[in-house]
Amino acid sequence: MRKLLTAEQVEAALDRLWEAVAGELPSETPIAVVGIRTRGHTLAERIVRRLREERPDMSVESGVLDITFYRDDLSRRRGAPLVRATEIDFDLDDVWLLLVDDVLQTGRSVRAALDALHDFGRPKVIRLAVLIDRGGRELPISADFVGRKVEVSSGELVRVRLLENDDEEGVFITEKQDR
Amino acid sequence: MTKKASSSRKSRTASEAAEPDEPFVWTRKDLLGLDDLSAGEIVHILDTAAGFEEVSTRSIKKVPALRGKVVGLMFFEPSTRTRMSFELAAGRMSADTILFQSAGSSVSKGETTLDTIRNVEAMGVDIFVVRHDQSGAPHMLARNVRAGIVNAGDGRHEHPTQALLDMYTIRQRLGRIEGLKVAVVGDIAHSRVARSNILGLRKLGAEVVVVGPPTLVPSAIAPMGCEIANSLDDVLGEVDVVNMLRIQFERFGTSMFPSLREYHKLFGMDSRRLRRCKKDVLVMHPGPINRGVELTSDVADGPNSCILQQVANGLAIRMAVLYLVSQGSQ
Numbered sequence: 431m432r433k434l435l436t437a438e439q440v441e442a443a444l445d446r447l448w449e450a451v452a453g454e455l456p457s458e459t460p461i462a463v464v465g466i467r468t469r470g471h472t473l474a475e476r477i478v479r480r481l482r483e484e485r486p487d488m489s490v491e492s493g494v495l496d497i498t499f500y501r502d503d504l505s506r507r508r509g510a511p512l513v514r515a516t517e518i519d520f521d522l523d524d525v526w527l528l529l530v531d532d533v534l535q536t537g538r539s540v541r542a543a544l545d546a547l548h549d550f551g552r553p554k555v556i557r558l559a560v561l562i563d564r565g566g567r568e569l570p571i572s573a574d575f576v577g578r579k580v581e582v583s584s585g586e587l588v589r590v591r592l593l594e595n596d597d598e599e600g601v602f603i604t605e606k607q608d609r
Numbered sequence: 610m611t612k613k614a615s616s617s618r619k620s621r622t623a624s625e626a627a628e629p630d631e632p633f634v635w636t637r638k639d640l641l642g643l644d645d646l647s648a649g650e651i652v653h654i655l656d657t658a659a660g661f662e663e664v665s666t667r668s669i670k671k672v673p674a675l676r677g678k679v680v681g682l683m684f685f686e687p688s689t690r691t692r693m694s695f696e697l698a699a700g701r702m703s704a705d706t707i708l709f710q711s712a713g714s715s716v717s718k719g720e721t722t723l724d725t726i727r728n729v730e731a732m733g734v735d736i737f738v739v740r741h742d743q744s745g746a747p748h749m750l751a752r753n754v755r756a757g758i759v760n761a762g763d764g765r766h767e768h769p770t771q772a773l774l775d776m777y778t779i780r781q782r783l784g785r786i787e788g789l790k791v792a793v794v795g796d797i798a799h800s801r802v803a804r805s806n807i808l809g810l811r812k813l814g815a816e817v818v819v820v821g822p823p824t825l826v827p828s829a830i831a832p833m834g835c836e837i838a839n840s841l842d843d844v845l846g847e848v849d850v851v852n853m854l855r856i857q858f859e860r861f862g863t864s865m866f867p868s869l870r871e872y873h874k875l876f877g878m879d880s881r882r883l884r885r886c887k888k889d890v891l892v893m894h895p896g897p898i899n900r901g902v903e904l905t906s907d908v909a910d911g912p913n914s915c916i917l918q919q920v921a922n923g924l925a926i927r928m929a930v931l932y933l934v935s936q937g938s939q
Contacts, residue, residue, distance in 0.1 A: 496660060499672035499702075499932075510635040510936030512653065513660035513929075549669045 434580060434588065435601035440561070443577030444473070447559055448480055450575040451528065455485070459526040459554055462491045466543050467514060470531035471495075472594045473561055477530060491525070493518035500542035522551030532590040534560040537571035562601060564588045638757040638937040640930050641747050642767035643808040651809055655777050658922070658929035664701055665924060674932050675704035681734040681756070685711045685722060686742040690896060690920065691761050691770075695738045698927035707734070722746055723753055730754050736934055739763070744801075757934040765799050770930055771895055772805030774923040776813065778915050779850055781922070782891050787814035792844050793835075794820040794876055795854030795903060796865070798827050802895050803854060807833050818844050821876060824865045841876050845885045852893040853878055853903040869902050879905040883913060891915055 435443065455461065463481070465474025471494040478492045498513045529543055540558060547556065559575040564582050580601075582588060587606045593599050633653055643651065664672055680699040684692055687710070699706045709729060720728075726737060736757040739747045744764030751758040762768040780786055791810055797803045797819045807817050807830070817835040819826055826837055838844050845851075856872065866872050878892060892904070892914045900906050909916060 498660075499674035510657075510933045512633060513657050513932065515660050515663040517663070545673070549667065549671070 431589075431602045431604045433600055434582075434603050435578070437599035439578075440590075440592075440599055440601060443561055444476065447561060447575055447577035448477065451477065451557075451559055452484070454557070454574075455481075455488070456526045456555075459524070460489055460491070462493065462520065462522065462525040462527045462553070463530060464493045464495050464518065464527060464543075464547070465530040466539060467494055467496045468595055469590050469592055472592045473532060473559075474528075474530040475594075477528070477559070491520040493520070495529075495543055495546055497539060497542040497546050500545045502538060502542065516546065518550050522547065522553050524552070524554045527553040527556045528559055529556055530559050532560065532592075533562045533564060533588050534558075534571075534573050534576075535564050535566045535588070537567050537569035540571050541569055561590060562588055635933045636937050636939045638934055638939060639747075639751045640759045640769055640934055641751060642760060643769050643772055643805050643812070644767065646809075646812070648812045648814075651773070651776070651812060654773055654926070654929055654933065655780060657933060658773075658777055658925040661928040661932070662922075662925040664928070665921075671701055671703055673703045675699065675702035675935055678704045678735040678935060679733055680704045680706045680931065681726075681729050681737045682706055682708045683726065683729070683737050684709065684740045684761075685746070686740050686762070687712065688740050688761070690923075691740065694920070694923045695759075695761060695927050695931075698924055698931055701924075702928055702931060704736075704931070707732070723750065726750055726754055730756050736931060738931075757937065759930055759934060762801055764801065765804070766801050767805045767808075768801040769805050769809075770923065770926055771802050772809045773930070774919055774926040775802075775806055775852060775893060775895070776809050777922045777926055778893065778919050779891060781918070782915055783849060783889075786810065789849040790816040790818065790847060791850040791852060792818050792820050792838075792841075792848040793852045793854065794841060794878075796825045796856055796861075797821055797830055797854070798825050798865075799857065799861070800854050804833075806852060807835050811835070818848065820844060822866050822872070841878075841882065842885070845882055846887070848890065849887060850891045850893060851878060851886070852895075855895060855897065856899060856902055858899075869899075873902050877901075877903060877905065878908050880907050880911075883908055883911070886913075889913070893919060896920065 463474045463478050465471035478490055481490050494517045496514045496516045498511055557574040560573045561577040563573055563576045563579045566584055585606050587604045589602045591598050591600055682692055682695055696706050734756050738759045738761045740761040741763050744766035746763050747758050747760040760769055776786055793803050793806055810817050811834045818838050819835050820838045820841050823839055831837055890913055892908055894916050898909055
């Protein structure tokens with residue numbers, strides 16, 4: 431496992447992500463920020479905290495999405511990943527929704543998340559924010575807001591580690607294991 | 610069945626630390642009984658069910674986890690609520706279901722259980738949910754078919770999903786299972802619910818005391834790790850949960866005790882007995898209730914009762930079990 435980004439660089443990437451998001455926030459439409467479990471959720475919480483600090487006048491709802499049921503590789507994996515609850519206890523209809531994930535690669539998680547969101551309502555707009563875009567798309571999906579683009583080879587796995595989940599902060603690269 | 614020793618204690622907190630370092634991986638294609646499972650696997654099912662509970666609160670109560678799969682509900686013995694619960698659970702996961710009930714079927718034409726299952730399997734079934742009056746029937750089927758088998762009650766042997774939903778409800782209401790004392794009251798001798806509960810609760814670190822008349826509480830149950838009591842009044846003050854089993858008088862009449870009235874007098878839960886229990890004691894019943902026999906109505910419908918919560922949780926447990934076995938391969 432080698433370090434790709436230090437804690438400071440993660441902070442800088444998050445700042446860049448926040449600046450990009452802040453520039454596009456709508457003034458009239460209610461805002462919802464939904465993170466994909468696990469680290470997308472953590473990043474979403476950080477964005478929401480910042481939103482509430484810097485734009486205290488805006489109404490913001492936040493939620494967390496577990497996309498396990500919606501994965502297209504569910505029946506192709508060995509064993510069952512643990513399913514945890516999706517928590518979206520507000521109406522998604524007609525909101526400006528920011529979907530947050532840590533790493534964007536194939537686009538399949540985002541596709542699954544879009545399907546899952548569809549079961550909760552019909553947002554007016556969905557925008558995608560990711561901390562890291564590492565390339566390697568398999569679906570026609572792109573992020574609207576990116577913290578940092580990185581170049582890695584397809585055999586490598588990009589892992590974001592965040593203080594809230596991992597007791598350390600940084601982005602790491604490991605050789606892809608067969609999972 | 611291979612016992613998985615590797616998945617024991619560590620995954621007790623699976624809900625928090627499932628990834629990325631040591632993800633717990635469920636590998637079984639069958640759920641035959643709690644006897645086969647490690648504590649870690651039981652906790653994994655309960656944690657998975659917690660993830661599914663939310664699905665039933667959505668306006669669109671459906672997720673695509675089992676889309677394109679077929680679940681065969683094979684009821685060689687009559688059942689209403691377990692069947693409905695499994696049927697709805699499969700539907701909420703987008704599976705197709707087909708139902709077999711032995712009454713009026715090919716079984717009455719002399720077909721064996723295995724032949725029946727193999728014929729239905731040939732239609733492309735992925736998971737069978739099996740209820741059978743013969744103990745061990747699901748195990749025999751699991752050895753002989755490719756599809757996954759979920760035991761929905763076999764003879765006097767096990768009823769794993771009932772015990773799982775009981776444990777889930779206990780954990781939900783009391784916050785834990787380890788260290789609790791649970792009384793299982795009634796017909797222990799003929800009860801698969803009792804056996805699965807004893808096995809599961811012991812594995813998760815609860816104490817179990819079985820209570821009933823000597824005719825219904827065989828002393829041979831003690832090696833399963835439970836105390837035996839023949840007086841309900843003696844144990845009331847010390848237990849956290851009272852699970853009142855159903856008296857199956859449609860099967861045994863009252864041959865096991867003098868009368869229903871006497872049974873109720875000695876082993877029924879009423880408000881007088883409830884007052885002698887701990888204040889937040891949990892009163893459970895697997896249903897259907899014989900009102901006035903195992904429980905009086907004021908207890909069954911009172912604040913200590915969690916009978917309807919058990920039914921609701923049964924759905925989440927069965928969704929979790931179907932999801933897990935659909936992902937397993939061993």
